[in-house]
Amino acid sequence: MKANRIKENRTFAIAIHLILVTTSLLCLFPLVHVLAVSFSSGSAVAAGKVTAWPVDFTLTAYRYALERVEFWRSLVVTLERIGIGWGVSMVMTILIAYPLSKDSNEFRYRTFYVWIFFFTTLFSGGLIPFYMVIRNLHMLDTIWALVLPAAVPVFNILILLNFFRQLPREVSESAQMDGASHMTILWKVYVPMSTAALATLTLFVLVTHWNSWFDGLILMNKPEHYPLQSYLQTVVLQKDISLLVKNTSDLNELAKMSDRTLKSSQIFLGALPIMITYPFLQKYFVKGIVLGSVKG
Amino acid sequence: MFLNRIKKELPLHLIILPGLALVVLFSYLPMAGIVIAFQDFVPAKGLFGAQKWVGGENFAYVTNMPGFYTILRNTIYIAFGKMLIGLLVPIAFAIMINEVKGKAFKRSVQTIIYLPHFLSWVILSGILIDILSPSSGIVNSIIKAFGFQPIYFLGDNSTFPLTMIFSDVWKEFGFGTVIYLATISTIDPQIYEASSIDGAGKWRQIWHVTLPGMRMIIVLVALLSLGNILNAGFDQIFNLYGPAVYESGDVIDTFVYRLGLLDAQFGPATAVGLLKSVVSTLFIGGAYYAAYRFANYRVF
Numbered sequence: 387m388k389a390n391r392i393k394e395n396r397t398f399a400i401a402i403h404l405i406l407v408t409t410s411l412l413c414l415f416p417l418v419h420v421l422a423v424s425f426s427s428g429s430a431v432a433a434g435k436v437t438a439w440p441v442d443f444t445l446t447a448y449r450y451a452l453e454r455v456e457f458w459r460s461l462v463v464t465l466e467r468i469g470i471g472w473g474v475s476m477v478m479t480i481l482i483a484y485p486l487s488k489d490s491n492e493f494r495y496r497t498f499y500v501w502i503f504f505f506t507t508l509f510s511g512g513l514i515p516f517y518m519v520i521r522n523l524h525m526l527d528t529i530w531a532l533v534l535p536a537a538v539p540v541f542n543i544l545i546l547l548n549f550f551r552q553l554p555r556e557v558s559e560s561a562q563m564d565g566a567s568h569m570t571i572l573w574k575v576y577v578p579m580s581t582a583a584l585a586t587l588t589l590f591v592l593v594t595h596w597n598s599w600f601d602g603l604i605l606m607n608k609p610e611h612y613p614l615q616s617y618l619q620t621v622v623l624q625k626d627i628s629l630l631v632k633n634t635s636d637l638n639e640l641a642k643m644s645d646r647t648l649k650s651s652q653i654f655l656g657a658l659p660i661m662i663t664y665p666f667l668q669k670y671f672v673k674g675i676v677l678g679s680v681k682g
Numbered sequence: 683m684f685l686n687r688i689k690k691e692l693p694l695h696l697i698i699l700p701g702l703a704l705v706v707l708f709s710y711l712p713m714a715g716i717v718i719a720f721q722d723f724v725p726a727k728g729l730f731g732a733q734k735w736v737g738g739e740n741f742a743y744v745t746n747m748p749g750f751y752t753i754l755r756n757t758i759y760i761a762f763g764k765m766l767i768g769l770l771v772p773i774a775f776a777i778m779i780n781e782v783k784g785k786a787f788k789r790s791v792q793t794i795i796y797l798p799h800f801l802s803w804v805i806l807s808g809i810l811i812d813i814l815s816p817s818s819g820i821v822n823s824i825i826k827a828f829g830f831q832p833i834y835f836l837g838d839n840s841t842f843p844l845t846m847i848f849s850d851v852w853k854e855f856g857f858g859t860v861i862y863l864a865t866i867s868t869i870d871p872q873i874y875e876a877s878s879i880d881g882a883g884k885w886r887q888i889w890h891v892t893l894p895g896m897r898m899i900i901v902l903v904a905l906l907s908l909g910n911i912l913n914a915g916f917d918q919i920f921n922l923y924g925p926a927v928y929e930s931g932d933v934i935d936t937f938v939y940r941l942g943l944l945d946a947q948f949g950p951a952t953a954v955g956l957l958k959s960v961v962s963t964l965f966i967g968g969a970y971y972a973a974y975r976f977a978n979y980r981v982f
Contacts, residue, residue, distance in 0.1 A: 391883050398884040402778045403787070409775070410794040413856065417797070419820055420809050434823055482701040485694040486982075493694045494687065500982050502702070506709035509963045512955025513935075514942040515715025515729075519708065522729045535708040538701050544982055568693045597802035600917065604943060615804050622808040623921050646812060653808040660800050668796050675860045 417657075424448070424651040428644030447643045447651035457655075459610055460617035463529070463602075467613055468595045471533045475542075475591050476584070483543050484572045487550035507540050513604075520605055531605040532613065536594070542587045545677055549583040550576055586674040589667055596659060618656045622649045719953040740953040744941075749932070756843065757933040760914040763847035765907045771851055772858030773900060777888055779859060780866045795856025803853075807921035810849055811836065836922055839930035846922070846931065850915055861903065862896055869895040898977055905973045909966035912958050934958050 418438050423431050427442035435441045451457060482503065490496050510516075516535075525531040553576065561571050577584070602616030609620070660667065714730070719740055721733040744750060775795070782788045798806060813819045814835040822832040835845045873891050882890065916935035923931040934954060942951025973979040 391881065394883045394885075399781070399783075402781050406775075406778060406782065406787075406791045410791050413795050413798065413852065416809050416813050420812055423812065432818070434818070434820075437820065478701045478704065481697050485698045488694065493691055495691070495695070499698055499702075503705060504982065506705055508966050509713065510709065510959055511712030511715045512952060512959055513938055514948050514952040514955060515712040515718055516708075517943065518715055518718065518725065518729045518948070519711045521725065523707070534704060538704050538708075547982070568697060572697070593800060597804075599802060599804050600920075615802055618808070619804045619921065623804065623811070646818065649808060650812065653805055653812075656808075657801055657805045664797065664800065665793075667800055668793060671796075671800075671857070672860050676864050 420650045421654055424647055424654050426647060428647055431644055431646050447647040450643065450648060451651045451655060456617060460612050460614040463611060464596065464614040466529055467532045468592060470529060471536060471595045472588065472591050474533055474537045475539055476588065478537050479539060479542050479546055479587060480577060482538065483546035483550055484576060487547040503540050503543060517604060526605055527607050527611050532601055542590055545674065546583055546587060549580055549677065553579055583677060586670045586677065589670045590674060593667065614656060618652055622652055716952060716956050718948055719956045721949055723948040740949040744950045744954050752929065753932050753934060753937050756930060757912055757914045760843050760846050760933060761911055764850050764915065765910060767847060767851050768854060768858065769904055769907060771855040773862055775855060776859040776862030776866060777892055780863060781884065798853040799857035803917035803921050806853060810922065837926050839927055842927040842931045846915065846919060850918060861899060865896055865899045866892060902973055902977045902979055905969045908969040909962060911965050912962050
């Protein structure tokens, strides 16, 4: 009986390890394969020789992708939207979360305001009215179209306000006794006590801005205003390589690479910052999920 | 007394004001913009300008379009498939990961399966198009090596919806385990010890201890996912579909995009968007209400 159970548990453990290893490999393989393609020669890729390791190692595709002025220009737009977007949305998140973290007897309109912000996650005007608003505000082709609509991330605000509510009340009460204003209490007491939560929200905002592509595609008429992911969307998913070739000397280069290696290198460049920061991202995102699901 | 209170709370109103202005501008103005659905909208006359009102004409026009019900069916099919499989797979994996003893192994698996969640659909679509290509993709090379015919994952109406469902599960299942693992870690280890002494094997422990411990959170996640009944996943489908698979893969959001921003039929496109928003809001609202009633869940 007992021996049976030990045997059952062992088979069980082996089965689980097998499934998890297989799944992990399946998850990782597509990424590794595309990475291998990006470092391989065009002919090796065309012959189907590349699986998980580069064949005829070459950096031609990367050199080609990195020589394009469009790449750097769109990267600058992305860095701009990340910088401004992070600043604006963190300030907004902090400013909105503070009054909403008060009790109703301290701030009578708390519930009213919470509903105003929360309702925007329940209902939206849809794509066309949103586009028309941006157009009528003359924000098309400006960085503000990529920054301001994303400046009030409601779920981040809910996470931060729940975090604020868990802070010991005595600290802010004694500061209030000393005559400190709300702004002083918020920036000198609340914010320094919330660095862990703010770090998590920062990463949420950075990843969102890095990965956004659709807003750039519809709100920027001129391709030179595209952020990186919108640029990649157009070169990797829409156009063929002929549009990337400007003169005949380029054609000789093309023999060494192919549409696939060039696209793969750009895919990898677009994923690189996420990959580099991934150990942090993972830790803080998990924290954010747990933080968000614990109600104060 | 009243004035006193206003004066005391005034700073709090002022602190919230900039944020309020932003949601009014970028969320509430577009909501008011749904009037476009009832107009023969000409952008040059301005968003709230002197447009020609046409009543329900745009709604009649779109619901009578030949493909309208196909699009609705595609949307619900893909969205429901993602909800169902996207609910079950993370639960199974959370249970399996929880049973692993080795810390390093556990962490490696988690690190790998969380990764696709952090990449955009632009990146992942580029990868999928490469590996799933019928002529040069590695997946079809493997299929052909086993002597089977290549599969047109992204180009055939019979496989496209399933490819959407499973590639979405591939992206999200790993990160979906986080919430369940957090819940399982709150189960009292003594219950496992007691059941083990009583002679329960792993299967019985999972069935009688782990799953009951997860019941509330499973119900909650299932309920909250109902709000996505009309969200088939625009980012993914837009980057992976093409005219060849409109019949099985065109969904409400992609249709609104083409109708509105490519064909400039602003009135009809807004009408479709409004229908979607209303239905989605009913589902999300209902889901939150049910979650509050049955799982005592509150967003704020």
